[in-house]
Every structure is written in C-alpha cells, then in structure tokens.
Amino acid sequence: MEAIKLNDVTANDLPWKIIYDASRCTMCGSCVATCSFRAIVPKVERRRIVFSEGNFPEPKARFSAVPVIRQAKSIRDYCRGCGMCEKVCPNDAIKPVRNPDTRLPVITRCLGGDSIKRGGRKNLEGSIRTLDKIRVGRISQMTDPSLDAQRHTFDLLAPFGRILPPHKLPFTPDDDQQLITNEITPPVNWIYPVIIGDMSIGALSWRMWEGVAMAVAYLNEECGMPVRMCSGEGGVPVRLLKSKYLKYIILQIASGHFGWNRIANAMPHMVEDPAGILIKIGQGAKPGDGGLLQAGKVAEHIQAIRGVPKADLLSPPNHQGLYSIEESVQKMFLSFNAAFKFRVPVAIKVAASATSVSVFNNLVRDPYNIVGGFFLDGIDGGTGAAHEVSLDHTGHPIVSKLRDCYLAAVTQGRQGQIPLWAAGGLGKTGDLAADAFKMIALGANGVFTGKLILQMAGCVGNDMGRCNACNTGLCPTGITTQEPALVRRLDPEKVAQNIVNYYLAMDQEFKKLLAPIGNSSLPVGRSDALISTDRAVAERLQIQHVC
Amino acid sequence: MCRIGAIKSLNYIHPSMALQLMQSQQKGHDNSGFAMVMQNLGGIFEPYKHLPTLSMACTDEGVKIAEDLLHEVGFSRVTQWTPEVNDQPGLDINAMPNYVFETFKYPRTYKHSSRKEKEELLLDTRLTLRRALEENEEGFVYSFWPDLLTLKEIGAPRDIGTYFNLWEADNRFTAKVITAQCRQNTNYDIVRYAAHPFHLQGYTALANGENTFYLKNKEFQQGLHRGYIGFESDTQCLLYTLHYVHRELGWPLHYYKHVVTPLPFAEIQQREDQKQLLGIRQSLAHLELNGPNTIIGMLPDNTLFTCCDAKKLRPVVIGRDNNTIVISSEVCGINEILPDRDWEIDIYPNEREVVVINDDLEVQRWKQ
Numbered sequence: 001m002e003a004i005k006l007n008d009v010t011a012n013d014l015p016w017k018i019i020y021d022a023s024r025c026t027m028c029g030s031c032v033a034t035c036s037f038r039a040i041v042p043k044v045e046r047r048r049i050v051f052s053e054g055n056f057p058e059p060k061a062r063f064s065a066v067p068v069i070r071q072a073k074s075i076r077d078y079c080r081g082c083g084m085c086e087k088v089c090p091n092d093a094i095k096p097v098r099n100p101d102t103r104l105p106v107i108t109r110c111l112g113g114d115s116i117k118r119g120g121r122k123n124l125e126g127s128i129r130t131l132d133k134i135r136v137g138r139i140s141q142m143t144d145p146s147l148d149a150q151r152h153t154f155d156l157l158a159p160f161g162r163i164l165p166p167h168k169l170p171f172t173p174d175d176d177q178q179l180i181t182n183e184i185t186p187p188v189n190w191i192y193p194v195i196i197g198d199m200s201i202g203a204l205s206w207r208m209w210e211g212v213a214m215a216v217a218y219l220n221e222e223c224g225m226p227v228r229m230c231s232g233e234g235g236v237p238v239r240l241l242k243s244k245y246l247k248y249i250i251l252q253i254a255s256g257h258f259g260w261n262r263i264a265n266a267m268p269h270m271v272e273d274p275a276g277i278l279i280k281i282g283q284g285a286k287p288g289d290g291g292l293l294q295a296g297k298v299a300e301h302i303q304a305i306r307g308v309p310k311a312d313l314l315s316p317p318n319h320q321g322l323y324s325i326e327e328s329v330q331k332m333f334l335s336f337n338a339a340f341k342f343r344v345p346v347a348i349k350v351a352a353s354a355t356s357v358s359v360f361n362n363l364v365r366d367p368y369n370i371v372g373g374f375f376l377d378g379i380d381g382g383t384g385a386a387h388e389v390s391l392d393h394t395g396h397p398i399v400s401k402l403r404d405c406y407l408a409a410v411t412q413g414r415q416g417q418i419p420l421w422a423a424g425g426l427g428k429t430g431d432l433a434a435d436a437f438k439m440i441a442l443g444a445n446g447v448f449t450g451k452l453i454l455q456m457a458g459c460v461g462n463d464m465g466r467c468n469a470c471n472t473g474l475c476p477t478g479i480t481t482q483e484p485a486l487v488r489r490l491d492p493e494k495v496a497q498n499i500v501n502y503y504l505a506m507d508q509e510f511k512k513l514l515a516p517i518g519n520s521s522l523p524v525g526r527s528d529a530l531i532s533t534d535r536a537v538a539e540r541l542q543i544q545h546v547c
Numbered sequence: 548m549c550r551i552g553a554i555k556s557l558n559y560i561h562p563s564m565a566l567q568l569m570q571s572q573q574k575g576h577d578n579s580g581f582a583m584v585m586q587n588l589g590g591i592f593e594p595y596k597h598l599p600t601l602s603m604a605c606t607d608e609g610v611k612i613a614e615d616l617l618h619e620v621g622f623s624r625v626t627q628w629t630p631e632v633n634d635q636p637g638l639d640i641n642a643m644p645n646y647v648f649e650t651f652k653y654p655r656t657y658k659h660s661s662r663k664e665k666e667e668l669l670l671d672t673r674l675t676l677r678r679a680l681e682e683n684e685e686g687f688v689y690s691f692w693p694d695l696l697t698l699k700e701i702g703a704p705r706d707i708g709t710y711f712n713l714w715e716a717d718n719r720f721t722a723k724v725i726t727a728q729c730r731q732n733t734n735y736d737i738v739r740y741a742a743h744p745f746h747l748q749g750y751t752a753l754a755n756g757e758n759t760f761y762l763k764n765k766e767f768q769q770g771l772h773r774g775y776i777g778f779e780s781d782t783q784c785l786l787y788t789l790h791y792v793h794r795e796l797g798w799p800l801h802y803y804k805h806v807v808t809p810l811p812f813a814e815i816q817q818r819e820d821q822k823q824l825l826g827i828r829q830s831l832a833h834l835e836l837n838g839p840n841t842i843i844g845m846l847p848d849n850t851l852f853t854c855c856d857a858k859k860l861r862p863v864v865i866g867r868d869n870n871t872i873v874i875s876s877e878v879c880g881i882n883e884i885l886p887d888r889d890w891e892i893d894i895y896p897n898e899r900e901v902v903v904i905n906d907d908l909e910v911q912r913w914k915q
Contacts, residue, residue: 143756143839144756144757144759144838144839145860147858155811157812159829163830164826166796166831167795167796171798173797173798173799177801178799178820179798179799179823181823181826185826188825188829190812190825410766410770413769413770415767415833416829416830518757518759519838520857523759523760523763524763524833525763525766525833526762528761528762
C-alpha cells in the first residue's frame, strides 16, 4: 500500500475526473496513446477475487494483476477535459467528468510558487451575455417592406482605411459636370465585415495556419467573398509573402516585432501589397500584457520564421519608444504608410478599456488622416498563452465600449472616418452573424474573430474550463501545437472546408438579418433597429427598452 | 402613405391645379394634411422676385414676435398677402389664427452684401424666428426666401382648399413650379413642421416612402450645418443631403443620386470614375438612403427632378404636354389635370435614373 499524505495531489483535487469502466475496456490502448497531456496512464492493479468451483460453496480467494487505465495525479500532467479519450474509445469505457470540487487554483500556486499560465479565454462563469439581451426588433412591414434575402442583392462590405470627411474630398467639378481628382487620398479597402483575427504562426500549428490561409484564398477566389485574415505577431512564410495571396493578409506588428526582419527583407519581392497593416498595442484577453509564446512551442520552423532561438518569447507590454498617442501616430503610422508608399491602410488594435474613448478621440482628431482603423478587443477574447489572473480578471467588455466610441464619433460628426472593428467573445454561442450584426447596428463597421475560427477547425476548448491548454504545446487537436505527432491529427483541407462553409452559412444569415429591417447595405450605427428587454442594457447602449 | 406631386409650367399656374392633382390620389393617402411650396411666383408677388417672402402660420402674439424680430434685424415690409379664409362649419381643418405671406426688403446694412451673405442672413433669421415662436407654440415659420412661399395645414386636403379658397383659380396667387404633398400623419408626431415639402435656402424636397437610415442620416447631419434641424420627418434628411451635396460641397446634381443610392461595389469597380464613386460611398456613407422612396426635389434655379430608391419600391410617373410637366405618385393625378396629353410619352423612371426638368421644360433622363 502507498502511503498517502494530506497534501498529496489526488484526483479529487483536479478539475476533471476520469471515469473508467474496466469491464468495458478492451485494453486497446487508444486512450492512453491519444492523451496529449499524459493525464491517463496504464497501470496494473492487484485484485482479489473470491470464487467457488465445486457443487457446494467452497469460497477461495485468488489475487491477480489486472491492467487498467488510471488518472495521473500531477499538477503538470492533469486532465483538461478535452475528451479525446472518450472520442477514440471503441467501447465507451472512459470519459472525463468535471469536478466541481477542484482545488487546482490553490494547489498549483502552493506547489509552484508562480502564477498560473494557460491559454484559451476567460473562465469565470458569467451572467447572460449582453448581446443575448438584444434583439433585432425593428421589423419592416407594410409601407416599408422587408427585403427578400434570396432575391435581393446585398452589399456586405466594410471599409478598412482612413476615410476623409466629405468636405476634405479633393473632388472638383469640371466643365462636363464630372468630379475630377488628381490628388492621392488615403487607401481604403472594402472587405468582408468579419476578419479572421490575428493568430500567429507559433501560436497556431503550421497546418492550422495553412488551413486558415487556404480558406481565405478559397473564399476570395472561388466564393467572391473578400475575407481577410490577420497574420498575428509572428511573421509570415516567405513563400506567402512573395505570392499573389499576400493581398488577402493583414500583416500585424506587435511589441516584439517578431517576424518583421523577414517581412522587411521580402518587401522588394512582393508582387502584391498586403491587405493592411495592424499595429497591435493591446489585446482584450490580457490587456496591458505582451505576447507570450512558451519555449515548448518554439519549434525549428518557428525559430526560422521569427528569427529567434528556442526560448520563451515574450513581447513587451508596450511598443518601446512610444510614449504618447501622438507618437504612435507620427512614428509607426507614418513609417508603415511610407514603407508601402501610402498604398496600404494602417490600423491600430487596442484592448477595450475604461480609457478607450480617449484614445479613439485622439486618433480620430489626428490631422494627418492616416489611422485607418480602430480595432477594439474586449475581455472575452482568446489568447494562446497568458497568466490566468489576466485572463479572468483584467479587461473590459466590448459591447458598451464599442458603442461609446461610436457615439464619441457621432458627437464630433466624425462617424465612419476611422472604421471601428470590434472583437472579444463575439460568436461565443456559435452564432457569429447575429453577434456581428448587433455590433454593427451599435456602430461597428465590422468584427474580427479568432477563437471561433479554432472551433471551426475542431478546438474543443470552452469558457467553462474545458481544455484551454493552448500554452502547453500539447493541443490535443493539433491546432495550437508544434509537436509533429499532434499536428498530424489536423487535416488542413478539412480546416479550410469548415471555415469556408461557416462563412457561407454566416453570409446567408447576414442577409436573413438585413432583409427584415429592409436594408441592403450594412446598417452601421442603426441602433434604432435594436431593442432590449433589459432596461439597464437599453439605457446604457441608448436603444429602445421593450417589455 | 404619402402621395407627392409637382407641376412645372411655362405659364403661371394656380394651386387649384395642385389640389386637383392630389385629390384624385386621395385613396392612396390618409387625408390628414396638405402642404405645398410654390416657386417662381406670379400674381401679386411677381414684382418682388428678388426679395424674400416669409411664409408663416401663427397666433396674434406670434405675428407681433415675428414683426419685432424682423424689424430688429432691419427688414422692412414691402408687401403682404393674407388669404381670405372661408371658415364654414364642418371643415376638417386644424387652422391657425393667422397665415402670413409677407415680402421684405433686406436691411440697409446689406445693401452691398453678396448674394451668399444675404442667403445666410435669411437662414439665420428664419432659424431665429422659429426658435422664438417655438417657446409657447406661437407659430411655425416654413420658409423665408425670395420668390418662394410655403403653405401647410393639418386636415383634409379638400377642406384645406376650401378654407383658403384655393379651388377657385385666379391670377393673384400663382407660380410656375408647385410641389405638393398630402399627408400630415407622419410616422412620428402630428406637427406642422413634419409635413413635406421642406425648404432650405432655395432647395425643396418631398418624398413618398421611408428612410430606414433616418437615424444614421440624422446623427450625421446634425453636425454638418446649422440649418439641419428639426428632423420631425425622415424626409428632411433627403432635403439636407440635397442641400449639402449641391450647395455646400458644390457638386453637380447627378452626384446626389450617387450619395443617396450608391451603386453596388461590384458595379463601381467597373466604372472609370470608381475613385470618385468610392470616395463618395466612403465619406458620405451616413447619408445613404435605404428603404423605399421616391424623391421630388427643386433647386434654387427652378430645376425640378425626381429619382427613386435603389430597388424601385415606390412608384412615380412623369406626364407632359407642351406647356406643363407633372410628376406624380399615381398616374390618375396626371390624367386629372392633363387629360389630353400623349400618355405614351409618360416616363416611369427606373431605380438608377434621375429625371431632370429645366426651365424650358426640357426633360433629361440621367443614368446613374
């Protein structure tokens, strides 16, 4: 018998318990082989069996060694509830079950003496989402007929780039009553209103990133939908930088500048401009924190793309040398605008915060007209790796903050001049079209999404503590890992297919939302189309309260 | 639902013609009001074409407030016309005590001022009057502009015509362009300011339909110009956009269509002027008009035009003879006042057209 001490870790302390039925198990070993977290192990148990062989009871006891599957009891190798064992078991002999009595948050800190790090998203149980308290309640009828989602044509595009106020447009009428212009205006790309959010190579496996890139190319080339993806901070494969598909990629630069050596070197060889540049200042899931890629995921190809050795890669919390909003405008925006000869829009991404409106106001008033987008990321966004305390306890919800920024623009008569793009938990319930549509009616020009893309690919993580182990490099679905054996689980073509199909479905749903309010183009700022049964929500967002 | 109409003629015409045009369409509207704007005035106002005429409905106190204010600014009255009212019992009209149509000389200090300066003065004066009369609901100022007057009232159009003796044609109260609309009961409150046609600095607009981007239009327009106020009706947005595009930005009229119903992106990309059209779509996105609509507009130079929403969800027809052109929601109205015209040359504009009528009654059809 093993001696158990009070503070030894047991299955009771862990967030998930493995339920195993030895009588159904065929000892095939699939579950153990598939568990990337080594949370289950084969083990031999000593069993005592009492039996009787004659015509009359003559009980005898026999001891035998029985092979079984047991849960590992370790704060390193513990079950994340991903359910891969259940998925592969031919006999339904094993599954994880959530343990409401988990002591993991306490014992991890006690044993490790370090803050808890993980990936995923906020895991605190919340109330009903604000977006679910809002409905599209302004239905066109009678004199103002609803449109036909199948028959009518819809313009589902959103601007990415700085938009001039009307009186600043350099248009003058000529003798033929035509407006002529010879001046250069800031570049604006009209794109699909749902950008695939910034997830880097490094955070994602190469197959996942390839699958997303394939989906984007297919949506553009075959489906006629100008969907753009953002590279994330981590560089781009040189082959892609030199290809015509670069035009579908928004290149991101964050505080670590990872990958930009290669991007800069590839510039003379680019045959297309990128779709845009996104300067990441902050991220909704971990505001005030930089990027984090743990050494376990810095595989050889990641070292090559980023130009770094195998080590924990930490981006600083802020861009070094930027001390003010004015500087961020003057230095970074001008240099990136100049680098691509003012042909590529440059936007900024910040974490939603109590100060977002101030930042937005400063940018929208900038006299240079060069900030081409304000990407606002809320607390319910995801990340590949962060300190749990940041994930769960810092940040700002996106809905009211987006609305505040839009209304700040309205107050100044500058709505639309810096396109507003919102993210952070949108599509959390799987229904991105509805979430995006409501955000647009509240003032967003478009939205961006990351986690949901992973879920389309097969990610099993959720905001109730399931999996959320993207930081470990042990992603059981091959999405956020660089382990070749795990990555091979993921079929990039299937990833691409799922993303394409989701976008096609979402596109239909957008039309089904536009048609009843009688609009054929995106109702940016049309808050009169929204209602809420929650008075506090209605008042805060300045929409109609209904009951 | 609104019914709208406009008559433009080489000769001076009397408002009875506009009443007839609208009366035959009464099943299409709800008989809740009648409003018209007359431009290029004849009769008693013909000698004063260069001087501004005030159109106002008010109480006795309102008359006094307005006269004091105008006197204070320096305007001096040169003529006035008060319609003789026929206040017989049983008429469906919610009448005001006084209807004022007065023509004024500009203040002496404006003797050497430019036309633009005078136009700004007229707007400022009208806004001041409106604010002053609004306090105790002493009156409603509809327009203060040269060679133009406005009449609006709540009630049945037939009875409003009877009340103002407008069914009997005469030579005293005439114009070469009359735009009219029959409905007071807008989607919002029943207030006199909510009835179109609306007028601002020589620009007039009226519409049959709904502007589902009303809130977007309103929020954007509020900051664009001091004259963009009220918003009692979503049709005001269409007027303000017309004023902004044509007068403030100084763009040719056909760009108005590109602002209110922009071409789809796929079509813009095929155009040579895509840079301008995209620029318009970007910078003036909040002035887009979405929803079913037919617009009739009138410019300071008497140019009359009509256009429809991008899905052609609202009807409009244009009929004409040698001396007169009529725009109407329903063809029955035109049949009433131009029964002998050649109806085969009637125009039913499509969703990408602007039909424009100049002072020689020349009709142009512009394709967007």
